[in-house]
Amino acid sequence: MMKRLALLSLLPISAYVQAEAVSDIYQPDTRQVRVSGQEAIPVRNAMLGIGAVYQSQDNLESRLGVNMSVRWLASDRWYVSGEYQHAPFNQDAVVQDGAVVVEANENASVLAAGMGYAVMQGNASFNGRRSYPWQLAVEMFAGEQFTGDTSGRYTALGFSWQIIERDYWVAMGWRIYQTNDERLSKLDVNSGAQWGVSFGFWF
Amino acid sequence: MLGPGNTASRLLLQAALITTLFFGTSAYAADAVYHLRKGPGAAFPVVYDISSSSDLSLQSAQGSWVRVSDGTREGWLPASVLQPGKGRSAALVWFINEASEPGLWSLSLGLSTDDSYEFNLAYAMANEVALDGRMRRASSGLAEWQTYEIGASFPLQRFSRLHWLGYAGVGVGSANGYSDRWQEAGESTSVTTLSVSTDFVWQLAQRFDLRLRLRAEQAFGGDDKVSTATSLIWNLAI
Structure with missing residues (x-):
C-alpha cells in the first residue's frame, strides 16, 4: 500500500514537469486587426459584383433592372452590404383626378445598405467530379429609392443563395421591398418583390 | 490474473498506466490529426x-x-x-x-418611427465608451431632411445578454422647403441639434445585436422644435 501511495504521489510531480516543459509561450504586446500584411497571406475581404434583377411591382408592369453590390465580410457568416440598383419604373403616365401623378417612362434608382447572415452553408456538385461551396444568407436593406423627382425610404428583406468559387462567385437572390414615397403610396405602387442573378469576384 | 503475491507486477502495471496517461497523451497532442x-x-x-x-x-x-x-x-x-x-x-x-476577432468598430442601420432611416458608425474607446457618428435621413415624396451627429455612447447597465446604453451628441441638420421637420413648410431650414438617446440592446450573437432606441432631439434654429422617435437598430461589430 505504501508503495502504491508513493507512486501516486508522483502524479502531481509529473504534471508539474509537463507544465514546465511547455515554455514556448508567445506573449506579444502589439495587435493589428486583419491578417493582410502579416506574412503575405491573401485574405478575402469583400465580394464585388453586378447583376440583373426582375421586379414585380404592385399594380404596375414588371420590369428588368441592373444591380451593383458589394458585400464586406465581417466574419464567417456575417457581412455588411451596399448596393445600387437602377430600373425603369413605368411606361405609361398615371393620371389621377385629371393630374399626371407619374409621368411616362420614369426611372427608379435605389441606394441602400444592409447586412446579411449565412444561415446555411454546404457543398454542391453538378457532375459528381467537382463540387462548389455555397451558402444561403438572409439579407436586410435600408436606404432610399429615387423615383422621378421624388424619393422615399426603401426597406427590403430577402435571401441570397451564393455559390462560392475560389476567385469568383455567383448569387441568386429574392426579396420583398417597400418605399414610403407618398406620391407612390397614394397610387399603391410603392411595394413589390424582385429576384435576380448577380456574379462577381473577391477582393 | 494477478494474484495477491504479484504486488510488484501490479505496481508496474499502474506505473505504466500513469506514464501512458501523461506522456502518451502529450505525444498524441503533439501529433494530432x-x-x-x-x-x-x-x-x-x-x-x-x-x-x-x-x-x-x-x-x-x-x-x-x-x-x-x-x-x-x-x-x-x-x-x-x-x-x-x-x-x-x-x-x-x-x-x-x-x-482577427471582432474589431473596435461597429456599424448600425435602423428604421425610425419618424420615417427616417439611419446609419451609425461607432468606435470603441476605453471604459466601454464609444465615439459615435450618426446619420439620419428621411424623404417622402418631395419633402426631405437629414441630420449628421457626433457623440458618445456609454453603458448604463448590463444584464447578461441585455445591455442598456446611453448616448449624447450634437449635430447639424437641414430640410428642404417641402418638409415641416423644424418649421412650417415653405423654405429651406438649417438647424443645430442636441440629442440624447438610450438603447436597449439584445446581444444575439458575438458580432450582432438588436437595439430599441428611444431618442429626443432639441433643434436650435427654425421653430426650435423638440422631437422624439423610437428606432429599431441592427448593429454589427466589424
Whole structure:
C-alpha cells in the first residue's frame, strides 16, 4: 500500500514537469486587426459584383433592372452590404383626378445598405467530379429609392443563395421591398418583390 | 490474473498506466490529426486528414477559418485548432487566433418611427465608451431632411445578454422647403441639434445585436422644435 501511495504521489510531480516543459509561450504586446500584411497571406475581404434583377411591382408592369453590390465580410457568416440598383419604373403616365401623378417612362434608382447572415452553408456538385461551396444568407436593406423627382425610404428583406468559387462567385437572390414615397403610396405602387442573378469576384 | 503475491507486477502495471496517461497523451497532442474541410465552415465535408506535424503552409483566411496546404492536398481548418509548426510561426498562429476577432468598430442601420432611416458608425474607446457618428435621413415624396451627429455612447447597465446604453451628441441638420421637420413648410431650414438617446440592446450573437432606441432631439434654429422617435437598430461589430 505504501508503495502504491508513493507512486501516486508522483502524479502531481509529473504534471508539474509537463507544465514546465511547455515554455514556448508567445506573449506579444502589439495587435493589428486583419491578417493582410502579416506574412503575405491573401485574405478575402469583400465580394464585388453586378447583376440583373426582375421586379414585380404592385399594380404596375414588371420590369428588368441592373444591380451593383458589394458585400464586406465581417466574419464567417456575417457581412455588411451596399448596393445600387437602377430600373425603369413605368411606361405609361398615371393620371389621377385629371393630374399626371407619374409621368411616362420614369426611372427608379435605389441606394441602400444592409447586412446579411449565412444561415446555411454546404457543398454542391453538378457532375459528381467537382463540387462548389455555397451558402444561403438572409439579407436586410435600408436606404432610399429615387423615383422621378421624388424619393422615399426603401426597406427590403430577402435571401441570397451564393455559390462560392475560389476567385469568383455567383448569387441568386429574392426579396420583398417597400418605399414610403407618398406620391407612390397614394397610387399603391410603392411595394413589390424582385429576384435576380448577380456574379462577381473577391477582393 | 494477478494474484495477491504479484504486488510488484501490479505496481508496474499502474506505473505504466500513469506514464501512458501523461506522456502518451502529450505525444498524441503533439501529433494530432487535422480534419481539412472543403470550405470555411463546419458544414463543409472533411476532404483530408493530415497530421499536425506536416509541413502546412497557410494559403488564405476567411473569418476564423484558414486554408492550408501541404503541397499536394489543401483544405480549410478552424484557426483555433491550428498549432505552430512547419510553415506557420507562433506569431502567425497567435495573430490569426487573437487579432482577427471582432474589431473596435461597429456599424448600425435602423428604421425610425419618424420615417427616417439611419446609419451609425461607432468606435470603441476605453471604459466601454464609444465615439459615435450618426446619420439620419428621411424623404417622402418631395419633402426631405437629414441630420449628421457626433457623440458618445456609454453603458448604463448590463444584464447578461441585455445591455442598456446611453448616448449624447450634437449635430447639424437641414430640410428642404417641402418638409415641416423644424418649421412650417415653405423654405429651406438649417438647424443645430442636441440629442440624447438610450438603447436597449439584445446581444444575439458575438458580432450582432438588436437595439430599441428611444431618442429626443432639441433643434436650435427654425421653430426650435423638440422631437422624439423610437428606432429599431441592427448593429454589427466589424
